Amino acid sequence: MNDHARAPSVELAGITKRFGDVLANDGIDLAVERGEVHAVVGENGAGKSTLMSILYGLHRPDAGQVLRAGAPVRLRSPADAIAHGLGMVHQRLRLFPGLSVAENVVIGAEPVRRGVLDRTAAHEAVAELAGRYGLGVDPAARVGELPVGVRQRVEILKALYRRAEVLILDEPTAVLTPGEADGLFLTVREFAAEGVSVLLVTHKLEEVLAASDRVTVLRGGRVTGRFATAATSADELVRAMIGRSLGTARQERRQPVEAPPTELAPVDAAPVGVKAGAAPVGARAGEAGSYLLEVRDLWVRDRDGVAAVAGVSFGVRAGEIVGLAGVAGSGQRELVETVTGLRRAGSGTVLLGGRPVEAGKERRVAYVPGDRAGRATAPAMSLADNLLMGAQHGLRLRPAQVRRRAAALVERFSIRASSVRAPIAHLSGGNAQKAVLARELSRDTPVLVVEEPTQGVDVGAQEQIHALLAAARDAGRAVLVQSSELSELRALADRVLVMFEGRVVAELPVSQATDERLGAAMTGATLPQPTGGAEGPERLGVAGPQPVGDAEEAAG
Amino acid sequence: MNTFLAAVLTATAPVVLAALGGLLCSVSGVFNMALEGQLLWGAFTAVLFSHATGSAWLGVAGAVLATVLYAALLSVPAVTFRADPVVVAVGTNLLALGLTAFLMRQVFGSGGTFSSPDLSGLPTLAALGLDLPVLGPQSPLVPVAFLLVVWASWWLGRTRSGLRLRGIGQHAEAAESIGLRVPVYRHAAVLGAGALCGLGGAQLALGNVTLFSEGMSAGRGWVAVVAVMLAGARPWLGLGACLLFGAAEALGFRLQGFGLPQQAADAAPYLITLLALVVAAAMRRDKERTV
Amino acid sequence: MTGVENPTGTAEPAPAREAEARGGQGWAVVRRLVLSPAVLSVAGALALTTLVMVAVGVDPSLAYPALLRGALMDGNFEYTLAAYVPTLGMAVAFAIPLRAGEFNLGGDGQLSLGGIAAAALALHAGGSYVVPLLGAALAGALLAGLSAPLRTRLGIPAIVSTLLLSAPAVSLASYLARFPLAEPGTGLAQTPLLPEAARLPAFGAGSYVTIALPVVAVLTALWLYADARTVPGYEIRALGANREFARYGGVRVDRLAAVTLAAGGAFAGLVGGLIVLGPPYRFVDGALTAPGYTFTAIAAVLLAAGRPPAVPWAVALLTILQAGGQGMEREAGVPSQLTQIVQGLIIVIVAVGAVVRSRSAGRRG
Amino acid sequence: GAGQPAASPGKSVILITPNPVGTNSFLQLSVKGAEAAAKEIGASFKLYESKDPTSIAQNLDAAVRAKPTVIVGVSFSFDDLFATVPKQQPGQQFLQVDSCAKEQAPNLTCVSFKEHEAAYLAGVEAGLLSESGKLGVVAALDSPFVHRWIDPFFAGAKSVKPSVTGTPLYVGGNNPFSDPARAKSQAQTLTGQGVDIVAAAASAGNQGVFEAASASGAKAFGVDVNQCAQSAGTIIDNVLKHVDVAELAAIKDIAAGKAGGVKVYGLKEGGVGVNALDDDLASSGCTVASNPDVVTKVKQVRDDIVAGRITVTDPLAG
Numbered sequence A: 001m002n003d004h005a006r007a008p009s010v011e012l013a014g015i016t017k018r019f020g021d022v023l024a025n026d027g028i029d030l031a032v033e034r035g036e037v038h039a040v041v042g043e044n045g046a047g048k049s050t051l052m053s054i055l056y057g058l059h060r061p062d063a064g065q066v067l068r069a070g071a072p073v074r075l076r077s078p079a080d081a082i083a084h085g086l087g088m089v090h091q092r093l094r095l096f097p098g099l100s101v102a103e104n105v106v107i108g109a110e111p112v113r114r115g116v117l118d119r120t121a122a123h124e125a126v127a128e129l130a131g132r133y134g135l136g137v138d139p140a141a142r143v144g145e146l147p148v149g150v151r152q153r154v155e156i157l158k159a160l161y162r163r164a165e166v167l168i169l170d171e172p173t174a175v176l177t178p179g180e181a182d183g184l185f186l187t188v189r190e191f192a193a194e195g196v197s198v199l200l201v202t203h204k205l206e207e208v209l210a211a212s213d214r215v216t217v218l219r220g221g222r223v224t225g226r227f228a229t230a231a232t233s234a235d236e237l238v239r240a241m242i243g244r245s246l247g248t249a250r251q252e253r254r255q256p257v258e259a260p261p262t263e264l265a266p267v268d269a270a271p272v273g274v275k276a277g278a279a280p281v282g283a284r285a286g287e288a289g290s291y292l293l294e295v296r297d298l299w300v301r302d303r304d305g306v307a308a309v310a311g312v313s314f315g316v317r318a319g320e321i322v323g324l325a326g327v328a329g330s331g332q333r334e335l336v337e338t339v340t341g342l343r344r345a346g347s348g349t350v351l352l353g354g355r356p357v358e359a360g361k362e363r364r365v366a367y368v369p370g371d372r373a374g375r376a377t378a379p380a381m382s383l384a385d386n387l388l389m390g391a392q393h394g395l396r397l398r399p400a401q402v403r404r405r406a407a408a409l410v411e412r413f414s415i416r417a418s419s420v421r422a423p424i425a426h427l428s429g430g431n432a433q434k435a436v437l438a439r440e441l442s443r444d445t446p447v448l449v450v451e452e453p454t455q456g457v458d459v460g461a462q463e464q465i466h467a468l469l470a471a472a473r474d475a476g477r478a479v480l481v482q483s484s485e486l487s488e489l490r491a492l493a494d495r496v497l498v499m500f501e502g503r504v505v506a507e508l509p510v511s512q513a514t515d516e517r518l519g520a521a522m523t524g525a526t527l528p529q530p531t532g533g534a535e536g537p538e539r540l541g542v543a544g545p546q547p548v549g550d551a552e553e554a555a556g
Numbered sequence B: 001m002n003t004f005l006a007a008v009l010t011a012t013a014p015v016v017l018a019a020l021g022g023l024l025c026s027v028s029g030v031f032n033m034a035l036e037g038q039l040l041w042g043a044f045t046a047v048l049f050s051h052a053t054g055s056a057w058l059g060v061a062g063a064v065l066a067t068v069l070y071a072a073l074l075s076v077p078a079v080t081f082r083a084d085p086v087v088v089a090v091g092t093n094l095l096a097l098g099l100t101a102f103l104m105r106q107v108f109g110s111g112g113t114f115s116s117p118d119l120s121g122l123p124t125l126a127a128l129g130l131d132l133p134v135l136g137p138q139s140p141l142v143p144v145a146f147l148l149v150v151w152a153s154w155w156l157g158r159t160r161s162g163l164r165l166r167g168i169g170q171h172a173e174a175a176e177s178i179g180l181r182v183p184v185y186r187h188a189a190v191l192g193a194g195a196l197c198g199l200g201g202a203q204l205a206l207g208n209v210t211l212f213s214e215g216m217s218a219g220r221g222w223v224a225v226v227a228v229m230l231a232g233a234r235p236w237l238g239l240g241a242c243l244l245f246g247a248a249e250a251l252g253f254r255l256q257g258f259g260l261p262q263q264a265a266d267a268a269p270y271l272i273t274l275l276a277l278v279v280a281a282a283m284r285r286d287k288e289r290t291v
Numbered sequence C: 001m002t003g004v005e006n007p008t009g010t011a012e013p014a015p016a017r018e019a020e021a022r023g024g025q026g027w028a029v030v031r032r033l034v035l036s037p038a039v040l041s042v043a044g045a046l047a048l049t050t051l052v053m054v055a056v057g058v059d060p061s062l063a064y065p066a067l068l069r070g071a072l073m074d075g076n077f078e079y080t081l082a083a084y085v086p087t088l089g090m091a092v093a094f095a096i097p098l099r100a101g102e103f104n105l106g107g108d109g110q111l112s113l114g115g116i117a118a119a120a121l122a123l124h125a126g127g128s129y130v131v132p133l134l135g136a137a138l139a140g141a142l143l144a145g146l147s148a149p150l151r152t153r154l155g156i157p158a159i160v161s162t163l164l165l166s167a168p169a170v171s172l173a174s175y176l177a178r179f180p181l182a183e184p185g186t187g188l189a190q191t192p193l194l195p196e197a198a199r200l201p202a203f204g205a206g207s208y209v210t211i212a213l214p215v216v217a218v219l220t221a222l223w224l225y226a227d228a229r230t231v232p233g234y235e236i237r238a239l240g241a242n243r244e245f246a247r248y249g250g251v252r253v254d255r256l257a258a259v260t261l262a263a264g265g266a267f268a269g270l271v272g273g274l275i276v277l278g279p280p281y282r283f284v285d286g287a288l289t290a291p292g293y294t295f296t297a298i299a300a301v302l303l304a305a306g307r308p309p310a311v312p313w314a315v316a317l318l319t320i321l322q323a324g325g326q327g328m329e330r331e332a333g334v335p336s337q338l339t340q341i342v343q344g345l346i347i348v349i350v351a352v353g354a355v356v357r358s359r360s361a362g363r364r365g
Numbered sequence D: 001g002a003g004q005p006a007a008s009p010g011k012s013v014i015l016i017t018p019n020p021v022g023t024n025s026f027l028q029l030s031v032k033g034a035e036a037a038a039k040e041i042g043a044s045f046k047l048y049e050s051k052d053p054t055s056i057a058q059n060l061d062a063a064v065r066a067k068p069t070v071i072v073g074v075s076f077s078f079d080d081l082f083a084t085v086p087k088q089q090p091g092q093q094f095l096q097v098d099s100c101a102k103e104q105a106p107n108l109t110c111v112s113f114k115e116h117e118a119a120y121l122a123g124v125e126a127g128l129l130s131e132s133g134k135l136g137v138v139a140a141l142d143s144p145f146v147h148r149w150i151d152p153f154f155a156g157a158k159s160v161k162p163s164v165t166g167t168p169l170y171v172g173g174n175n176p177f178s179d180p181a182r183a184k185s186q187a188q189t190l191t192g193q194g195v196d197i198v199a200a201a202a203s204a205g206n207q208g209v210f211e212a213a214s215a216s217g218a219k220a221f222g223v224d225v226n227q228c229a230q231s232a233g234t235i236i237d238n239v240l241k242h243v244d245v246a247e248l249a250a251i252k253d254i255a256a257g258k259a260g261g262v263k264v265y266g267l268k269e270g271g272v273g274v275n276a277l278d279d280d281l282a283s284s285g286c287t288v289a290s291n292p293d294v295v296t297k298v299k300q301v302r303d304d305i306v307a308g309r310i311t312v313t314d315p316l317a318g
Ligand SMILES: Nc1ncnc2c1ncn2[C@@H]1O[C@H](COP(=O)(O)OP(=O)(O)OP(=O)(O)O)[C@@H](O)[C@H]1O
Pocket: A019, A020, A022, A023, A024, A042, A043, A044, A045, A046, A047, A048, A049, A050, A051, A091, A416, A417, A418, A425, A426, A427, A428, A429, A430, A431, A456, A458
């Protein structure tokens, strides 16, 4: 009895797991006490998800064992794990697209009345949970029709509903807004206070520092550091993770370069592969090229006929990064899809280099989609084949050349992959993201559109990706970045557009884009116009064709 | 008109039962193309047990049991070993054809058709004192078939196991990660489909007629497969497809009497079903456009 | 349907091959071969069928040699080849759209329509076999191509529309063969003999092996090449693996899906033409669909589990099984019902063996 | 049998069918005939079932290699092959049942039937016995060949009662020869329209036709063999085609060295008929037995046909 009381709530001892040639976990020891929030951090491919999957019975370790309250347990399936009081939020969402939110949350532990599903109770329970933790979802909505961010909330609700004694969260905040993330961590703390042990996998060190009690750092499948959160710093964690400190000038702004680049060079040619102490990322405020991407009074209706994009106008100049902020579902997705020609505009125009975009025709922008498994990759195809998509031309396919090109990209973008022939599904989440970025950045299109550029990407790679995007801008590209990470937008963008209910409700130069201002705009609150006279909240955005005129003036 | 309705109901009942089975499988994520063979096996075993016991009801029970066993030939390879269910179905359909014809010679001593005055068929509803003139002279399994559709629709939508089955079919990994034992549900669905095909076969051989003849399922299992593909996870839609198909068939029969070529009558149910699909799809699109 | 789960087949069990190379010692190789799931599944199938034979009083020592002779020896090989050619053609007809994620279950209809079109052209257009063959391919392509707009404009899956269109096409061909195109004065359900000029040249007088064999072989090889080594082949694979991904990558997904469906239909129609223009040189109603080429072909393609180069081998396995079955009936007096039983069992067991194999390879990889 | 010669290794009969025998009563009869013949001449018997023209050719090849006493091919499906193969194999005897190849070789014997004459007689019975004046036929498939059973049946009925109408319905579908449920449904359609006599020509579907007739108080005709016992009190008579008898005779002749030529079996030769003409009518179970005047009339029509006073139009000859 006493022993049990003292034993950690859950303990992983000597866990080793090999996938073919990849040693994903190499003798990992990790213990979590009752009521403790334990962060697990590490580079992409460090083995975090694998370790969590083993704990949840999804993979079986080659060596080592799992102990629960001091006693070894056999976890052959998630059913076993659940029986032992474990719950997990997966990095790759595991939801039923055809079921409603409420059904997704309660399935497996359904409320029943007289042998029949109690839908009312399910809806109430979900609404109550969602309300309590500030995760706004409609219990009756069909999950397949929800944006990724909202789906993530459903995944979290699932774990909350089950009230596990050990809760595993694998990158739960990857697509949450800061407000939602804060709400989640409040919840997590509440749980911990009730005695729940929480394992938190994340790449966001602020979250680690703010929410965890202890941290375990993985690198190359091994534990490279154990820290009490209170006694460590971001820098120390980073060093344990990647073996060095981050570029020091991350938050500083670089001075504008002298002249706008006259020629568009493909990113291939631009300096990439940022190493320690590489060129800092910064905005070159005020430097205006011509509009490479222009959106004029765009209206897009979704399937139910509701205006998802309602009269949006803006432009992105050569050599500029424009950020796109907004709560998930505010029309960003539809806007981006229309800009990239994957969706037909209801009315209005999108001009790329002055030429209108035609839906369904050749894509003329490089585009990094936010939905990695759904659009950005074909998980079952090889990494090489995934890296080719969009660049294929001619009639003959030269597999050797495809592989060579893939190997070069893998090398250049430091993607961790065992082989370019293996399915891209075998890559860790962050490495898959890097592969998509590698593919799109190597396209020599003047306009680059990126959704969630660092979704699920480790801090080292975040820095690298930011440098790549900045390099693209410096090479004279027009870059549109949508991110739910406000700090990311602030670090990257020259200007930030905020969308709310299908409209651009604010445009802020990066110097004025504080969390408070952005947050207010994102939730539809009116805010004092930062840049000039506004007639009302709706007109806060860049209205009508003014930017076009500006551009012409600037060009002339 | 009354006889037309009755004819449609009689002809459709075995198809409805098989389609319902296929639908349960498809909801659980197993594509069941073995319905044709299972229907045939059900018909044969129904006759076998009815003849042996002298009771049509024992024949029905025997058919259900025997076809559940036969369905294990699909469920074990496809669910446990994860073999391609379509390939396995091609095998079991062939097996059913050979096995019924072979056993028929062994048991009844002759090939081709077996019918006998000793073979007791299912009674009509009227004979059981349940006179429902609208339905015509039907075996009790006909209303049972249609009631089972109602029940399945309710069960899938409103019960715990129904919800879980739907979830498993949509995303097996997700189901596994909430602790559902996916194979158990899939086995249950495939074996349940076997039971329904047994019932359908019994209706065919002891209800529609009272005899067994080689290959007498005659494509009904394939019609059921089409219905399943049309219906997705919605039992009512499956029922609708079966009834539409049956009605078109019966109409084609009647029109033959007015000189419609037999080949056109054969084609009619397929073309009418396709036409109905096209009209439904076009209407859906129109609605989307006008909103 | 699991056929599309890994349609790319790109995951090569490279480590397995390396292990093989390393394990140069003969013993390990032999052991692995003997214990390989393929060998085990064939052995299992044989054991089970032997049991069935013994149970019903058929001498297996007569039946098995008869099976082999019936497929491969005594002049039977000619007929096995004659059955192999249409089955392989139908396999490709199913496999092409399958690579793009579309199921073509309407093979019988495309086959029949192609056959009757070839017969009609040969009888009424005169000339050589070229025009009838092209007409057959066109007929099949049009029928299968009909499913493409149904899919893209109205969202009716090809698997449904091809199946629904198949039966009416078979009926139409049957009607034409029985009435307008029937051999005059006989009332038989067949067309008259086709003119000499339209008949396919055969290898040897009266042989059932015609130039259909090289035609189908070359076309199959072209498909295998196109699939692995051309950009459209790559785009088709990507389309099958993830439609949204292909669309995002600039592939005209709807058009490409339509092309694959039509190409599959053309293959099936062509096979119909090749059968009809070969001996007995006429369209005999039911003769195209009775041997069940379509479903044998589907089973073979699914058995090949997304590895196109394996398709010809899977077709060969199933064809030999069927041809040999007839040999068993003739020589060993095995009743045809028993042949069906044996074939059914073998297909089930081989289906299991095929995945056990790919799964163990996947685990190693 | 004791008195019969034992099967000698040299002698054998090989029967090749164009389709699997299955439920096809005509093919079943031909198997029965060939089996009986083999027994009588002391030969072994083998059945080769085919499924399409290619497998027919393959089976014929294999049969030729086996060098049996006689190779029997059933139906017109052998017309093409038997036009060439017998010439290439002059030492081998061939028998074609139910059709005959053009340019007949001396080593090819043919037997064919005038089933339309029998169907006409059945029609006469139906015309005399129908009260509603509405007749129907349920056939497996709509094919000109099948009209040999349909058109003469209606013609025979009209010859005795000009006002009768006849409706043919076809089973069709996926397995037209073995779909009793569909056949029954077709028969119900007919009886629902007031038809009181239904002739069945649907192979395994016949039993379904009988069930429908029996349930609605209508009467039916069987085909090929005596089916009267299958539904007591429902079946008037059967359109008989004595394939087995003709085949037995032909094989015995060939074994005895009398090969070649075409033997046509009509009413005259007793190769086709109805049970009403048979001596054992009383024990046949057929209901026509209780209508002696009908039997008399049928016999008279038979005599007229045999004597050439009535010619039954063969739908195929047109
Ligand atoms: N199913 C699999 N098959 C083969 N290799 C795998 C598989 N799953 C993971 N790996 C490999 O194991 C290693 C660890 O992957 P894992 O997903 O655990 O990383 P991670 O730390 O979660 O990374 P990320 O932060 O990018 O999500 C990676 O190299 C990955 O490619």
